[in-house]
Every structure is written in C-alpha cells, then in structure tokens.
Amino acid sequence: MSRITINPGERKSTISRNLYGNFSEHLGRCIYNGVFVGKDSPIPNVNGIRTDIVEALKNIQLPVLRWPGGCFADEYHWKDGIGPQENRKRMVNTNWGGVVEDNSFGTHEFLELCRQVGCEPYINGNLGSGTVQEMSEWVEYMTFDGVSPMAELRVKNGQEKPWKIRYFGIGNENWGCGGHMRPEYYADEFRRYGTYLHNYGDNKLYKIACGPNVDDYNWTDTVMQLAGRYMDAITLHYYTIPGSTWEHKGSALNFSREEYYVTLRKALRMQELLDRHIQIMDRRDPEKRVGLIVDEWGTWYDVEPGTNPGFLYQQNTMRDAMVAAATLNIFNEHSDRVVMANIAQMVNVLQAIILTEGEKMIKTPTYHVFDLYKHHHDATLVYSYTETQQIGLGDDQIPQISTSVSVDENGVLHATLANLSDEKAEEVELTFVNFVPTEASGRILSGNSGDHNDFEHPDAVTIQDMKGIRVEDGKLFVTMPACSAAELTIQ
Numbered sequence: 001m002s003r004i005t006i007n008p009g010e011r012k013s014t015i016s017r018n019l020y021g022n023f024s025e026h027l028g029r030c031i032y033n034g035v036f037v038g039k040d041s042p043i044p045n046v047n048g049i050r051t052d053i054v055e056a057l058k059n060i061q062l063p064v065l066r067w068p069g070g071c072f073a074d075e076y077h078w079k080d081g082i083g084p085q086e087n088r089k090r091m092v093n094t095n096w097g098g099v100v101e102d103n104s105f106g107t108h109e110f111l112e113l114c115r116q117v118g119c120e121p122y123i124n125g126n127l128g129s130g131t132v133q134e135m136s137e138w139v140e141y142m143t144f145d146g147v148s149p150m151a152e153l154r155v156k157n158g159q160e161k162p163w164k165i166r167y168f169g170i171g172n173e174n175w176g177c178g179g180h181m182r183p184e185y186y187a188d189e190f191r192r193y194g195t196y197l198h199n200y201g202d203n204k205l206y207k208i209a210c211g212p213n214v215d216d217y218n219w220t221d222t223v224m225q226l227a228g229r230y231m232d233a234i235t236l237h238y239y240t241i242p243g244s245t246w247e248h249k250g251s252a253l254n255f256s257r258e259e260y261y262v263t264l265r266k267a268l269r270m271q272e273l274l275d276r277h278i279q280i281m282d283r284r285d286p287e288k289r290v291g292l293i294v295d296e297w298g299t300w301y302d303v304e305p306g307t308n309p310g311f312l313y314q315q316n317t318m319r320d321a322m323v324a325a326a327t328l329n330i331f332n333e334h335s336d337r338v339v340m341a342n343i344a345q346m347v348n349v350l351q352a353i354i355l356t357e358g359e360k361m362i363k364t365p366t367y368h369v370f371d372l373y374k375h376h377h378d379a380t381l382v383y384s385y386t387e388t389q390q391i392g393l394g395d396d397q398i399p400q401i402s403t404s405v406s407v408d409e410n411g412v413l414h415a416t417l418a419n420l421s422d423e424k425a426e427e428v429e430l431t432f433v434n435f436v437p438t439e440a441s442g443r444i445l446s447g448n449s450g451d452h453n454d455f456e457h458p459d460a461v462t463i464q465d466m467k468g469i470r471v472e473d474g475k476l477f478v479t480m481p482a483c484s485a486a487e488l489t490i491q
C-alpha cells in the first residue's frame with residue numbers, strides 16, 4: 001500500500017493554469033491539415049479553424065498556446081503571413097520536411113484561433129535570422145492603438161482594434177537551430193532585441209528569454225547573470241526519448257516493458273532538471289521574479305512507419321498518459337518558479353493531445369490527462385507527501401505513485417494520482433492533517449500501457465467515473481489500477 005499525507009492548511013504556491021499550455025508549430029500536420037483547414041474545407045470550421053478541435057481545446061480549458069515554433073520561429077518572417085492570402089509569399093519549410101509553406105496561416109489566423117479557444121497567445125519572435133526592426137514592428141503591428149505604419153497596416157488587413165499580447169519569446173533554441181550562439185552572445189542579443197519591444201498603451205509584454213537545452217546549467221547561469229534583469233522568464237526544453245540515438249528513438253506503439261520503464265525514468269528526470277535549474281535561478285534571482293517556462297516537453301519517438309520523417313507524427317498510448325500525468329504533477333510541485341509549460345505539440349506532432357485524419361479527429365490518452373488535471377488551474381498547491389515503493393526493471397527504477405494536491409477557491413481539494421506500474425494495481429491511503437473528509441468522488445483513465453485511441457476506435461481509452469472510493473475514520477482509500485491516472489475531488 002502507498003500512503004499520501006495531505007495538509008490542506010499548508011498552502012504553497014499558486015498553480016498557474018499556464019502549466020497546462022500547448023505548443024503549435026508550422027511542422028508536419030500541426031497547423032495545416034491539423035488545426036487549420038481553410039475556409040473552403042468541407043470539414044466544419046470557423047474562419048478556417050476546425051470546430052471539433054476548438055471544442056476539444058475548450059473542454060480542457062486550454063490556457064495558453066505557443067506559436068509559430070520551435071525552430072520554425074527563427075526562420076519565420078511575420079510580414080509574409082499577413083494581407084490577402086492569395087498574395088502571401090510561398091517559402092520552403094527548411095526545418096520540417098522541406099515542404100512548401102504558403103503562409104496562409106499567419107498572425108491574424110493564429111490570434112483568431114486563440115480567440116475561438118479562449119486561450120492566451122504566446123508568440124515566439126525570430127532572433128536567429130530576423131532583425132530587431134522586424135521583431136519590434138511585429139509587436140507594434142499587433143498591439144499599437146494609434147497612428148503608426150504598422151497599426152495602419154493592421155487596420156488595412158481587417159483588424160481595427162489591436163490585440164492584447166502578453167507572452168513574447170525572444171528567439172528559440174538559440175544554442176541550436178536558432179543560431180548556434182554562445183550564452184554570452186545570446187544574452188547580449190536578448191538585451192538588444194528586448195529593448196525595442198515596446199509596451200503600447202496598457203499592453204504589457206512579458207518577455208521570455210531562450211533558456212537551456214536539458215542540463216546545460218552553464219546556459220542558465222550565464223543568461224541569468226547577464227540578462228536576468230531584462231527578462232520576465234527563461235525557458236527550458238526537455239524531451240523524453242527512450243532510445244539512445246536519434247536514429248532509434250523507439251516506437252510509439254510497439255514497445256517492450258523495458259522501454260516502458262526507460263521512458264518513465266527519463267520523463268521523471270524533469271524533477272532533477274527543474275531542481276537544478278531552479279537552484280541556479282534562486283542564486284541569481286532570490287526574489288523569484290523571473291519565471292521558468294518549460295515551453296517544449298513530451299515524448300519523442302520514431303515517426304509512424306510510412307509517414308514523412310520531417311513531420312514527427314507519432315501515436316500516443318497510456319505510456320504517454322503516464323508521462324503526462326507524472327510530469328504535470330512535477331510542474332505543480334514546482335509552481336513557485338515554473339509559471340508556464342507547453343507540451344509539444346498540440347495536434348499531429350510528437351506527444352500530441354489531438355490526432356486527425358481527414359475529417360476524423362481523436363483525443364489521445366494525453367488529452368484525457370489534461371482533462372483530468374484541469375481543476376488544478378490557478379488553484380493553490382497544498383503540502384502532500386507520498387510514501388510509495390520503487391518499481392521498474394533493472395536500473396530503470398521509479399516511484400510507483402505520483403501525486404499533487406491543490407485546493408480551489410471554494411476550498412475543495414483536488415488530488416491527482418498516477419500509478420506508474422504497468423502491471424500492479426496499488427491501494428492508496430490518503431490521510432489528512434487537521435481536515436476530515438466527508439465525501440469524495442473521482443475520475444480515472446486506465447488501461448494497458450500500449451492502449452491507445454485510433455480512428456476506428458476513438459474512445460478505446462477514455463475517462464471513467466472512479467468506483468470504490470472509501471471514506472473511513474477520516475481517511476480515504478482508493479485502488480489505482482495498473483497504468484492509471486485519476487483525479488479525486490475531496491470535501
């Protein structure tokens with residue numbers, strides 16, 4: 001049996017709803033033939049944006065969406081994607097499959113998507129191959145309310161009122177595809193570009209610096225030291241890749257028990273990465289003014305056989321759901337510093353929450369985890385301590401039960417639990433400090449580790465009401481089946 005001790009009176013940080021953000025790049029079928037089908041498509045859409053996807057995103061209360069990349073961002077020239085669609089420049093998407101990018105999805109279309117979903121836009125600017133003027137004018141185009149060349153251009157393109165843009169990224173992976181820069185050089189570039197991103201009217205930008213790849217602690221330290229006071233947040237990118245080489249990352253669907261545990265062990269490394277990057281940030285910014293944003297995370301496998309290798313299309317199983325459930329619990333637990341996270345990516349790419357095929361759309365097991373966890377949005381993390389055994393195979397050992405607990409504005413507790421074992425159910429006892437539960441209900445997602453949804457079986461894996469929750473002597477008992485994630489509502 002595993003035991004979780006919860007002290008609802010010990011309130012910690014606010015869990016920003018932005019920890020449940022997504023990432024969308026001009027990559028494969030994320031945008032085109034994904035969320036954006038164009039106004040003339042027979043697939044139901046509003047202004048070219050798929051209605052079924054918008055409904056699905058509204059259901060999980062998607063808080064924030066990052067765009068246009070990724071590596072694509074540092075080759076993206078925003079002026080190519082405005083004005084009449086038939087006049088927009090066609091270009092090669094050099095990063096992703098060498099396909100033609102016709103720029104039919106640009107600034108207006110992205111902000112229309114955010115409007116329909118009701119989420120905040122997070123725009124990533126081009127520092128790698130763009131110019132300071134270009135980035136500065138993008139902000140002016142979107143947010144200036146008055147007489148200026150960019151504001152006039154926006155009005156001419158049909159958007160009278162400026163948009164509200166808060167989250168703005170200054171470059172992406174500038175240690176790699178964004179220019180192969182050294183941290184010292186990037187820090188100076190960040191300062192220079194940031195200087196010309198103005199706050200117009202009451203639009204206040206939240207300037208996001210490119211952070212490290214995985215465990216590049218020197219990048220964090222140097223950029224924080226040289227540019228920390230000019231930024232609002234710094235990013236971290238970490239992907240879970242079970243295989244040991246890029247050529248053999250592992251299959252999304254056909255994996256062994258060994259690979260299951262390798263994947264989970266690697267995913268849980270997020271804990272160590274956050275702890276160590278945060279330690280550096282705490283030294284450079286003890287007031288915790290600068291946020292940490294994990295704006296690319298998730299599993300990365302070999303593409304599905306027969307699909308374009310540059311499109312990064314992969315299926316999604318209960319293994320991915322376990323990765324998501326455990327990772328989101330880790331984010332919640334670090335919410336005093338981690339202010340946003342964006343899973344890569346939203347539709348048809350990497351650990352997607354949504355997959356499409358023609359007019360068909362399915363929600364992946366990962367989507368359902370985002371659904372289960374939505375009560376944590378903007379709730380307050382409370383103290384919880386989990387006693388559980390290590391499980392796994394060989395060196396790939398992980399704790400069996402992963403947890404986080406929050407209290408919402410009505411004083412209701414929400415605990416999210418994941419049983420990461422692929423074969424053993426686990427009884428869990430929840431005990432409380434200075435609190436006596438009177439009733440509890442739950443929702444659960446469970447299955448075998450390889451279970452997934454496909455276009456013939458869209459609901460093979462889906463959320464069920466949880467049975468058998470017992471409240472006894474001020475304690476709560478639940479049984480978590482093997483490979484399951486659940487949300488408990490406790491009053």
Ligand code: AHR
Nearest residue numbers: 069070071072172173344
């Ligand atoms: O998400 C796919 C790619 O991974 C992004 O474009 C890039 O930022 C990262 O390397």
